Amino acid sequence: MLHRVIYASEAVGATGTSVLSIAQILGESEINNRRDHLTGCIMFHRGHILQVLEGARTDLDRLMRRLLADPRHANVRVLVDMPITGRAMDEPMSLCGDPAALLERAGLTGIPNITANEAEAMLELRKAA
Template identity: 50%
Template sequence: MLLHRAIYVSDAVGDAATSLLVLVEILGGAERNNRRDGLTGVLMRHDGRFLQAIEGRRDDVDRLMGRLRADPRHENLRLLSDTDVSCRLFGDWPMTLAELTPAAGRLLNGGGLDQLGPDRAEAVLIAAAEALPVPA
């Protein structure tokens, strides 16, 4: 199966920027929907911004990106990477939350999520995901 990966950064709006409850709601809905659609990925929230990678079939990734663009919990969505890939980087998770680990933070080079290019954004998410336990 041909796979696709999209990585974007966006500005969190209102409570989505700080509320743990809103973040749990986002992750719960994403996990449920991504299981249904065969998508995997990782989400990071840091300094009022979201950084997310989504992987799956092209049509499913595109459909989710359309829903994300309309989601009022964030704005200024900027697509950093939108490419076909040979394998999933985040295949263990329908959706998971990655924290900014020290290793991932070093990749920011003192900047923020909004200053990332595609390669560095992917590297930040990979470094953060490496600290996560793999589900049983």
């Protein structure tokens, strides 16, 4: 059974602002997620992070434990955690290249206070793009 987790968090220090910090996260995610059959995408916007993760429960739980302990972000809030019948993402980890545009299309100004429904709606918009 596949599950989807969507969480929001707050970037610490240079996380998400420097190319290096983003490349580091994408690099390790690519290797680990491929190994664990996880797929997902990530958005960095004005010091806030939104990440979608899909895969088997045990692999997701193991990753969430690592993510909760990672000092590069804080205040991890799980918005969505539900069983799914198919994946919306097909790459181990993709970067949302134009977060401001996607947020705007979803009628949002930023990641803070985003609801589960809004996060799901944004995923639909991204899938359709």
